[in-house]
Amino acid sequence: MIAVRAELPAPPLVELQGVDKVYGRGDAEVHALRGVDLGISAGEFVAIMGASGSGKSTCMNILGCLDVPTSGRYLFRGVDVATLTHDQRALLRRNFIGFVFQGYNLLPRTSAVENVELPLTYRGVERAERHRRALAALRDVGLEGRELHTAAELSGGQQQRVAIARAIVSGPDLLLADEPTGNLDTARSLELMRLITTLNQERGLTVIMVTHENDIAAFASRVIRFRDGAVVPGKGA
Amino acid sequence: MFLTSAFQMAARQIRRHGMRSALTTLGVVIGTAAVIAMVTLGRGTTARISDEIGKIGRNLLFVAPGAPRHGAAHGRVTAFALEDARAIAREVRGLVAVAPTAMAPVLAVYGNNNWRTMLSGVDHNFLVVREWTLATGRAFQAGEERSGAAVCILGDTVRGNLFVGEEPLGRSIRVANVSCEVIGVLASRGRSTMGEDQDDLVLMPLLAVQRRIAGNQDVGAILVSAADGESTARIQEDITRLMRQRRHITGDKEDDFAVRDLKELADLAARTTGILTTLLAAIAAVSLLVGGIGIMNIMLVSVTERTREIGIRLAIGARAREILLQFLIEAVVLSAMGGVLGIGVGLGGSYLAARALELPFVIDVPIVIIAFVFSAAVGVSFGFFPARKAARLDPIVALRFE
Known part of the structure; x- marks a missing residue:
């Protein structure tokens, strides 16, 4: 019995079922996603690729609970996100999802450690504890000694590391990275990818990353390609 | 818990834009100072009149020829x-x-x-x-x-x-x-x-x-x-x-004569001063409202400037109400600061004015408290609209905002 159960495929952490996303109305209607089916299990490292306008960003927004499908279902840990209120989706992001953006999106004129503390502020973590955990997260991304630097005083690669520290400080299940290396040179990109890979492999952090560089996507264990709002059939899907 | 952080964030934001914050609160400072000065000087005048009643002589009646309806200067006077x-x-x-x-x-x-x-x-x-x-x-x-x-x-x-x-x-x-x-x-x-x-x-x-x-x-x-x-x-x-x-x-x-109670006249004068004080304070309160509009204006600018920041906060799991609270608290801290400063300026100014006008300096504690509460309330009411605007931002749009 036990052996059988172990052989069953793990239930997906996130699952898209026939997801459509339509923007605008009438003639201005844009079908960003058409019937996307997708399942990603806990612990996976998935790269999403596709040309601009292929629907990959829309897909990321839905996966990140920033947006909801027009039709179809998005299940996060088996919960249909479309049935949640705005606030419930915010709490879902707060507790389970970490975001990394192409443009780093750190708070300006705010120190690295304060940036990393931010998600914990919303979780109601006490100040001293917040600080301790933020310092630990910065250490994990290799930024020891840079804690008090503001974004302007850090290089692009360092800023993105702060962003990763901010994303993982609250111990999320899912890391969503939207072209995390888009603004970095090759050496920094590779460093960053090694960091993300480490987080995926050592902590079992599920990573979904949008990129359009093949050598970056190569770090992922699975690549999903988007074209015209749909997943291109192939080995990834 | 979050409230504490929101106050810390507000304090930091205000410190970061020192000059702008100072200019923004100036309207509230002037408004509050005007209300305080009007009321304090008004109370001083009233106190002076009461004092005057004592000086004229207590329980003094004044009997003069001439019908009370016309003054002594009109009509035939015996x-x-x-x-x-x-x-x-x-x-x-x-x-x-x-x-x-x-x-x-x-x-x-x-x-x-x-x-x-x-x-x-x-x-x-x-x-x-x-x-x-x-x-x-x-x-x-x-x-x-x-x-x-x-x-x-x-x-x-x-x-x-x-x-x-x-x-x-x-x-x-x-x-x-x-x-x-x-x-x-x-x-x-x-x-x-x-x-x-x-x-x-x-x-x-x-x-x-x-x-x-x-x-x-x-x-x-x-x-x-x-x-x-x-x-x-x-x-x-x-x-x-x-x-x-x-x-x-x-x-x-x-x-064809009048018997006037001087105390009554003095009371009337005191009452009149009281009404005038209220009127002047009400006019001064209008400038406090204008100060509130200044705060609203700057908060709207601030929300636009910080659209990206709001997007980040929403993405990492801030609820709309927490964004609302953050901006509301910032507006309230601004206006309450203006209120405290205004109370100081108003009391200081009216102390000097009272000395120059030889009026007694009477601090009206309830009015000081009311002025403070009112200035904070100005922050709440004028900060609400910008804060709601911030809270209603779509995180996707806000994150892409340049």
Whole structure:
């Protein structure tokens, strides 16, 4: 019995079922996603690729609970996100999802450690504890000694590391990275990818990353390609 | 928990934009300061008037010829006589003193100095009803009053203008070409609430004024002081009845004299000041509202500037209400800071103004509290719209905002 159960495929952490996303109305209607089916299990490292306008960003927004499908279902840990209120989706992001953006999106004129503390502020973590955990997260991304630097005083690669520290400080299940290396040179990109890979492999952090560089996507264990709002059939899907 | 962080964030944001925050709060500072100054100075004036009531003499009634509806200057006026005052003293119960007076504008001359002033013909009761004391010298003696002796008591202003560095007692001055000896100087009372110099007068025995200067037997006004605990309304009524009888006014014919309760007049003046204070404070409160609009304006700018930040916060799991609270608290901290500063400026300014205007400095604690609460409320009401705008941002749009 036990052996059988172990052989069953793990239930997906996130699952898209026939997801459509339509923007605008009438003639201005844009079908960003058409019937996307997708399942990603806990612990996976998935790269999403596709040309601009292929629907990959829309897909990321839905996966990140920033947006909801027009039709179809998005299940996060088996919960249909479309049935949640705005606030419930915010709490879902707060507790389970970490975001990394192409443009780093750190708070300006705010120190690295304060940036990393931010998600914990919303979780109601006490100040001293917040600080301790933020310092630990910065250490994990290799930024020891840079804690008090503001974004302007850090290089692009360092800023993105702060962003990763901010994303993982609250111990999320899912890391969503939207072209995390888009603004970095090759050496920094590779460093960053090694960091993300480490987080995926050592902590079992599920990573979904949008990129359009093949050598970056190569770090992922699975690549999903988007074209015209749909997943291109192939080995990834 | 989150509230603490929100206050810390607000404090940081305000510190970061020091100049802008200062200019933004300026409107609230000025508004609050204006309200505080108006109320404080208004209360000072009221206190001054109450003080004045005491100075005029407590429970003082003023009986003057002339119908109350027209002033003394209009219509035919029949003066009182000394006997009227005596009748009041005799027949009305509960009086301390009755002082008949006759007034005339005169020129007082001593040596090369002259001074245009008001001459009052009075008897010893005058000092009693006005609760006035002498700085130096003595009051009129009974004999001087009976004979209408040419002696006078000077108000402090008259003394100062006629006798420069000279002792006035025993000197002879000319009042309307009548020579009289100075026997006393009144204690100084300063200006009244209406700004009139109370020390600008010369007292002479009533009979002396009537005979030597006015040339008639008229008594211009009768001052009556009621005993403590007596109803001035009842005394007013008694005097009116007595005077109507003596002046042969029958039936429903109108009085040709007026009995005024000075305390009532002073109360009225105090009430009027109170109303004016409220009015001025209300006008000042309008500027506080204008200050609120300034805060709203800057908060809207701030929300636009920080759209990306809001996007980040929403993405990492801030709820709309937490974004709302953050911006609301920032607006409230700004306006409450302005309120505190404004209270300081208002109290400081009115302290200086009160000193310059010789008004008592009265801090109205409830108004200070109300002003603070009101300024914070301005922050809430004018901060709400920008904060709601921030809270309603779509995180996807906000994150892409350049």
